Amino acid sequence: MNKKPLILITNDDGITAPGIRNLIDVMLNIGDVVVVAPDSPQSGMGHAITINDTLYCDPVKLDPDATHKEYTCSGTPADCVKLANQQILTRKPDICVSGINHGSNSSINVIYSGTMSAAVEAGVEGIPAIGFSLLDYSHDADFEPAKKYVERITRQVLKNGLPKGIVLNVNIPKLPADKIKGTKVCRQAKAQWVEDFDKRTNPMGRDYYWLTGEFVNQDKGEDTDEWALSQGYVSIVPVQFDLTAHHFIQELNEWEG
Template identity: 65%
Template sequence: MQRPLILVTNDDGITAPGIRNLVEFMNEIGEVVVVAPNSPQSGKGHAITINSTLTFEEINLEGPQKDYSLSGTPVDCVKFALDKILTRKPDIVVSGINHGANSSINVIYSGTMSAAVEAGVEGLQAIGFSLLDFSWDADFKEAKTHIQDIVRKVLANPIPKGIVLNVNIPKLKSSEIKGIRVCKQAHAKWEESFDERINPHGKKYYWLTGYFNNMDTSENADEVALSEGYISIVPVKFDLTAYEYLDQLKGIME
């Protein structure tokens, strides 16, 4: 039997420890091809490159996988891999491991999750993985068995078309992780505050800063599950239609 073909991408760039760990974990499950950005792409959301051009390089990194770096966004990587690099359809696309959370509303800003969504749009099985640790030297090894377990479960039980998975992992030792909780996206938002500075020429400039405000205490909200020591898995749709509001809106607009 052919081993599953696994496409790996991310938004922190092809040399980030998060993706190198994910590649190592996936090499034990299938044949791995990596197509990932050649530079960090955090916060790029579902951006695509349409007003400039793309280049790619095959690079040699440790391990049996093939590695390609692309001068684009995470979504570009998925599109480019499918059109120009892979010779057959991947059995699954995994994105990450992101350095930092992509829980709740972060799903819409996240390059990691946008790559997974793009794979879903292409009709593929897809999962985004994020660890709740922003540091470059975060310990991804503690998540290894959990990540492998989730990928194997998805390969054995395909997710319906139109849905991809958003997996967030608490910053805990493997033995301290209490298990997996299937969750909804918590109702939360960033409270922005732009930090004003003056440049050497006297002109004001701004850094985007802020704090995360979770307003959701439901047991099955991803933020709550994570705070209680569980891995959260949110099934994410990319049909954004608010079906429950269609009839009322017809009454107002038509």
């Protein structure tokens, strides 16, 4: 490319999260950066959008030395992408990167993930997009080992493009740099959360619940993201938002009234 690529950055942990600050560091090596990210954590927001409420979106300066622009938005990750494209950016970005999420978005977590919803939203709008997640929920997670892979995969997407209708879901194991074995292209493991609820009674005597749960992977395949991560690889799953189960259309057509 002759000119620098324009990179839109967002996340779901909020604009001050270490994960997005590390992602910004990496992207400044690659191109021109604009950040539009939620003003507060949005984990578990799935592909929510704000349709019955107002949205605020204001410029912020978190790093006094920075020359790139950052905006903080009152909405969800998908709102951030919509607002960025329609109101903030003067041209279509060359890529949208989301994350680095504090915690896994592998397997079924993709459907609950605000990080991935931002990537999917960008994909719907025709922008190549990647969601990055590190398998470490803690605020002070070490993002250093992830950076090499984040940069490499972003450069690969800028070089090769992505087909219409596909974005990438990248998960990075919680390992020191010398223990990460490389990358694996994978399918989404057929795993799920087995819910539990912690039932309590509030001081006024009314019952309430906290969602808890255990992640259960019944999928023994060695081509899944869960397997790759368990073996020390960075997993890359191509994700589509045509949800049609094409292989079941014929059988459905044979159902009798």
